[in-house]
Amino acid sequence: MTTTAEQAPPARRRGVVGTRVRHTLGRLLVTLARSVAIFVPVFLVATFVTFALRSMSGLSPARIQLGEEATPEAIARVEAQWGLDRPFLVQYWDWFTGVLHGQLGTSWTNGADISTLIGLGLGVSLSVATFALIIGVVLGFTLGTLAALKRTTWIDRAITGFVTLISVMPAFVVGIVLVAVFAVGLHLFPSAGYIPAEQGFGPWLAHITLPALALSFDVVADVARQLRGSLVAAYRENYVTGAVVRGLSPRRIFLGHVLRNGIGPALATLGLKFPALVGASVVTEWIFGLQGFGRFANDSAQAGDVPAVQGVLVVSIVLVVLFNLIVNLVLARVTPASQRGV
16 A cells, blocks of 8 residues: 555656646647648748749740840740740649649759759858847847846846847948958958858858848847837736735746746747848848859849749748748747637
8 A cells, every 4th residue: 555655646747747748749739730721821822923923924935045036936936845835724733743842943044953053042041041040039039138127227228229229230231341340350250152061160150150140130139129028018917916926036937927928929020030031131142252042032033034033932932931830839839828729
């Protein structure tokens, strides 16, 4: 009897832990199912609109290959070679099934595989964007938390003023200043170029640090402002007042109640920031001499290479969908409101 009594509490604890794990996994699966149910139709509609842009643009590979003086017969012959003389829905279905297999088509300008071209530039942009996001999250969360903890003090006002200042500074201006100070003046970082991580972690990190810093200012500002506002609002809630009355320590109140309830808006902000960092960095890539995803998109648009532009849009859609899915899963795990199904 004694042995059974001594073994009962650990067994109950294991049962409670197992129940919590199953509850957490079930909640994450429900969130995943809801997100997929939303994102799949969005992806289908977005890809259809993306493909329809070619017909609406009036562009043709014959114009690029043969010039503006091409005869109608020559144009028809080239378009037939590219399969553009088939019905629109047939063209879309062939293109969409290729997209599902990772095949984004062939470039009109040089006949190269678009998936390969995008992959080369995407590796550069993902490296810079990921590092920029890490810098933005670390600094943004630090500044936002400190401003909320020191609200209405000079520290709060100083952080608010600094965040407001960097939020209005364009990335290309920041990039030029960083190059002038840290590359040309202090010789701490290379001013341009890119080295893959496979050729050495140190050189790779050195080449992406300045462009990542230039892109991170906007992330720092948005995260800090969102987090500061939501944390201050959380401190005014009744459950925080109740925790103070119960005698909980300030640290436990902040970590267990304020931060978990106030972190949601800041995390939601990141859902759109990362894809924007990948696709909207063309000016920064020009400054630092990077052949990235944004620069490839810009060059393709200027050349009228519609399949390449379509490939860029598809990849951008996938990045937005995947990153927002990750953010939703994190929110479902972290924030109490989502755990209650609110």
